[in-house]
Amino acid sequence: MSTGKYLTPIVGGLLSSLLVLGCGEETRTSPDETQTTPYSPPSEQLEEDPAALTPEPTDASSIFLAGSKGVGDPYFPNLGNGGYDVTRYLIQVTWTPSSLTLRGSTTIEAETTDNLSSFNVDLNPNMHVSSVTVNGDAADFTRESSEIIVKPVSNLPAGSEFQARFTYNGEPGMSLLENAPFDGGWFNQLSDTAEDFSCSSCGTYVYGEPSSSMAWHPVNDHPSDRAQFRIEMSVKMDPSQLWNNPDWEFVTNGFLIDKRKAENGMTTWIYETKYPRAPYLTTLAFGSFVEFEEANLGDVQLRHWAQSPPLPVDIFEVDFFGFDYRSMFEVFTDLFGPYPFDTYGYLVINEDLGLALETQTLSIFGYDAFQQPGVHVHELAHQWFGNHITLDNWSEIWLNEGFATYSQFLYEEAVNPDYDIYYAMRNVVSAFEDEEQLLNKVPPGDPGPEDLFSASVYFRGALTLHALRIEIGDEVFFASLRKYVEDFGGKNVTTSDFIETVEGVSGEDLEDFFNRWLYDLEMPTLPLASN
Numbered sequence: 001m002s003t004g005k006y007l008t009p010i011v012g013g014l015l016s017s018l019l020v021l022g023c024g025e026e027t028r029t030s031p032d033e034t035q036t037t038p039y040s041p042p043s044e045q046l047e048e049d050p051a052a053l054t055p056e057p058t059d060a061s062s063i064f065l066a067g068s069k070g071v072g073d074p075y076f077p078n079l080g081n082g083g084y085d086v087t088r089y090l091i092q093v094t095w096t097p098s099s100l101t102l103r104g105s106t107t108i109e110a111e112t113t114d115n116l117s118s119f120n121v122d123l124n125p126n127m128h129v130s131s132v133t134v135n136g137d138a139a140d141f142t143r144e145s146s147e148i149i150v151k152p153v154s155n156l157p158a159g160s161e162f163q164a165r166f167t168y169n170g171e172p173g174m175s176l177l178e179n180a181p182f183d184g185g186w187f188n189q190l191s192d193t194a195e196d197f198s199c200s201s202c203g204t205y206v207y208g209e210p211s212s213s214m215a216w217h218p219v220n221d222h223p224s225d226r227a228q229f230r231i232e233m234s235v236k237m238d239p240s241q242l243w244n245n246p247d248w249e250f251v252t253n254g255f256l257i258d259k260r261k262a263e264n265g266m267t268t269w270i271y272e273t274k275y276p277r278a279p280y281l282t283t284l285a286f287g288s289f290v291e292f293e294e295a296n297l298g299d300v301q302l303r304h305w306a307q308s309p310p311l312p313v314d315i316f317e318v319d320f321f322g323f324d325y326r327s328m329f330e331v332f333t334d335l336f337g338p339y340p341f342d343t344y345g346y347l348v349i350n351e352d353l354g355l356a357l358e359t360q361t362l363s364i365f366g367y368d369a370f371q372q373p374g375v376h377v378h379e380l381a382h383q384w385f386g387n388h389i390t391l392d393n394w395s396e397i398w399l400n401e402g403f404a405t406y407s408q409f410l411y412e413e414a415v416n417p418d419y420d421i422y423y424a425m426r427n428v429v430s431a432f433e434d435e436e437q438l439l440n441k442v443p444p445g446d447p448g449p450e451d452l453f454s455a456s457v458y459f460r461g462a463l464t465l466h467a468l469r470i471e472i473g474d475e476v477f478f479a480s481l482r483k484y485v486e487d488f489g490g491k492n493v494t495t496s497d498f499i500e501t502v503e504g505v506s507g508e509d510l511e512d513f514f515n516r517w518l519y520d521l522e523m524p525t526l527p528l529a530s531n
């Protein structure tokens with residue numbers, strides 16, 4: 001993600017925007033506070049009582065337990081759910097703009113990883129569930145804030161496939177997540193008054209990191225559970241309502257496989273994914289969106305969407321704002337290996353959102369972020385770092401943001417012969433000199449939930465990679481990056497995976513280096529480059 005704070009990472013306009021950050025509250029939760037009670041050895045008394053030491057032999061396969069209400073994320077313990085892996089979401093919903101309501105069903109196709117007597121899914125409490133079936137049979141369910149606890153009629157043995165279908169309706173809003181640094185969810189663009197029929201850009205869109213999906217469909221809302229999606233969205237077009245114009249489009253990630261108009265005015269769009277994705281990387285939009293297909297870039301089809309009018313149609317022109325996707329794809333393919341998907345595009349909302357988010361194969365941009373070429377580079381780099389390689393848990397956020405931020409500098413270095421990346425990175429350090437605490441109070445390797453998107457995660461993360469490059473040399477550094485993508489593409493990663501990759505390629509022990517750069521409070525001094 002790029003937030004308004006970091007829209008101009010190439011130092012220049014950087015400092016002034018960073019000075020107003022005010023981030024890094026002292027009250028952030030330390031990971032220690034979220035850890036569970038450590039293991040205690042059995043007491044003396046137990047050792048003296050042989051009967052207590054030899055419990056009835058139990059066949060583990062006969063024990064069925066409730067699935068946990070979170071996957072155990074150190075920052076967001078209730079996010080996601082334990083005991084199963086989702087294979088695919090089949091979402092079939094109808095959106096009614098005049099009442100701002102969504103109704104329909106979501107079927108979760110999943111495989112159990114534990115013996116389950118019940119399991120949870122995440123869904124905001126304002127979405128009312130009317131029925132749940134598991135493998136076709138009606139199931140009991142209860143609600144607890146944004147958790148639905150489902151009790152199927154039969155236990156689900158580990159390793160078995162199951163289908164859970166949820167029928168629901170409600171007014172989608174913001175994703176409910178304790179400690180979230182940022183509100184994500186379902187956004188409606190509305191005119192201020194009902195009489196305002198000039199609402200040419202009123203529409204709906206979804207984004208949010210670390211969570212947005214639970215705002216509108218039942219989900220295992222954690223990046224460690226990636227799945228395929230089939231989204232079937234129907235909207236009843238009503239020509240009497242200007243914000244429900246027959247020309248309006250529904251857009252989401254993946255491929256449009258069908259669009260049909262029924263006689264009753266209902267239009268239905270069906271999109272399917274080809275690649276699994278983390279739920280927070282879903283975006284969607286309904287409104288006055290216009291599509292533009294750029295020429296194929298080798299294996300990649302570029303397909304962009306922009307909310308228009310009043311966005312100028314020229315925004316589809318290559319280089320209108322000085323960004324050039326052809327060169328971005330060339331540089332990143334060269335540095336990181338082949339683009340991991342086969343389509344890409346941007347989705348521009350006609351609002352200054354102060355951010356962009358790397359939603360998979362279709363990055364969503366506020367209009368302000370859209371006008372900054374560096375943000376386009378950043379979100380494209382995330383398709384490798386964040387989307388193809390996905391976080392194991394949210395404490396590892398620097399593996400997304402540090403990499404995407406350094407990629408912006410790598411891109412400049414590749415396309416501009418006069419660009420001196422060593423000078424540029426020293427400038428990043430001096431840009432923070434007056435606000436030194438921004439990099440020195442938040443360790444990027446463990447920033448805490450409130451500082452998930454702090455300057456340190458982005459810039460000290462990028463400086464960590466640059467210092468590593470100086471430490472091990474260009475050849476080994478870039479070989480390590482490629483090996484990391486090759487080995488962990490399509491998987492969930494921790495920082496240890498990256499460190500082990502670099503140590504394997506370099507043959508060096510880098511534990512102390514990474515500890516100082518990622519986990520010490522004080523940022524180390526950037527080493528002198530040999531060039």
Ligand SMILES: [Zn+2]
Pocket residue numbers: 001002378382400401404
């Ligand atoms: Zn980012």
